[in-house]
């Protein structure tokens with residue numbers, strides 16, 4: 115009998131095969147084989163969803179709410195979201211046709227890019243960034259024009275660099291603040307500079323503000339607060355980070371109704387709707403989740419202060435992140451590139467973090483350290499890293 | 507509440523140096539503040555929370571929650587009768603409440619008999635006490651903000667995620 119070949123006999127998508135290779139996939143796989151690791155590599159809150167939110171979802175499940183919802187999401191939730199945005203920046207969105215509930219910001223980014231791009235359209239992506247932006251642009255047929263933020267600017271977007279990319283006729287820019295992986299955020303004045311350029315070149319601003327409630331040193335200002343930006347912005351937000359609700363998979367966009375209609379067309383064919391239990395939970399979060407969200411923020415802030423002082427004390431240059439729950443730390447004193455640093459630290463001291471190359475091709479001197487972990491874990495990890503550095 | 511107290515309340519063993527880093531203030535300030543709180547009696551003492559659900563079989567003890575109806579005294583209100591009660595070392599806690607009864611007293615003893623006789627012989631006969639209802643505690647689920655029954659909740663988050 116002929117032995118069956120394990121080679122797949124089909125030609126697969128060249129577009130997908132050509133997506134930026136995740137150089138860190140191998141590292142991630144290695145982490146998963148290890149036991150007793152202290153992980154500061156996690157991109158989601160260590161808190162459980164506040165109980166009143168879970169309880170409200172259970173209550174609604176028990177009542178038998180297990181169906182699809184309208185494609186755009188439950189109107190009650192869209193209304194609450196419109197109200198939340200209004201309270202944040204005084205801009206009105208019509209819940210009927212200017213808001214779309216999605217399966218996290220992840221799905222939202224995908225459907226929006228597909229809704230706005232024609233083959234070959236360029237989209238500026240501010241790097242280092244959350245991993246999925248550039249691949250989503252490419253999968254939507256676009257070209258990602260990456261703008262690197264530089265260490266000498268404390269990883270803030272330099273308006274001059276933005277302007278240079280804008281001259282290349284980009285259609286849109288994906289902008290995320292407070293940022294993953296750098297924790298960088300922008301004051302109102304800093305945003306004004308960026309908005310000026312975005313308006314000058316009439317570029318659509320895709321603003322991912324999913325970490326907005328985790329801003330520590332000043333109040334978060336949305337890009338929507340700037341005059342004229344409502345019609346030039348797709349605003350992305352969600353429940354994953356601020357309310358510790360990653361597993362519920364609820365995000366949303368607020369945008370011009372033509373964009374919402376196009377995005378919803380894709381969403382209805384590919385997703386139908388976001389899960390109903392998540393939508394009920396999200397409604398409860400907006401109704402009465404403020405108090406616990408603030409308590410979590412307070413705790414992150416303490417860990418942030420602690421971890422930044424510890425890292426700088428051991429010679430690992432770390433800027434104070436203004437938001438989210440990450441530090442983007444320079445490990446060049448270890449004379450190892452970020453993947454080797456992360457691997458060696460993992461193998462020798464069982465501490466996991468994420469190499470900077472996951473977020474930027476210029477990330478070989480940096481690692482992302484997440485402080486979405488208990489204070490005790492962080493403290494122990496800091497001991498181990500200090501020890502590790504001495505051993506090099 | 508001051509954040510130093512907040513941190514100590516959840517971890518009496520918190521290191522002042524760590525607190526200083528967490529709050530981004532000098533460690534001397536933290537130590538001074540703690541000393542001051544101790545002096546003023548804001549910090550009463552540092553205790554350990556023991557999960558008696560786990561020790562159950564090794565260390566028998568009985569806890570009773572007692573509702574007490576009281577006739578308040580002229581000039582002194584409830585305070586002096588409360589004091590007569592809370593001075594007993596068996597009394598763990600004593601609160602004045604609004605509602606259907608007046609004092610709420612938590613009493614601990616080595617067994618049912620001892621606690622019952624405390625109620626029958628010491629508490630009930632006291633002057634100005636009009637009645638008591640005693641509830642014996644059967645199981646502690648949560649004490650002072652800490653969930654005691656073993657939950658076994660594991661961290662299900664992937665160890666690394668972007």
Ligand SMILES: Cc1ncc(COP(=O)(O)O)c(C=O)c1O
Nearest residue numbers: 157218219220244294352354365
């Ligand atoms: C900047 C950023 N945007 C979006 C997401 C995805 O969020 P969601 O859970 O809403 O899909 C993440 C998750 O890590 C993120 O860091």
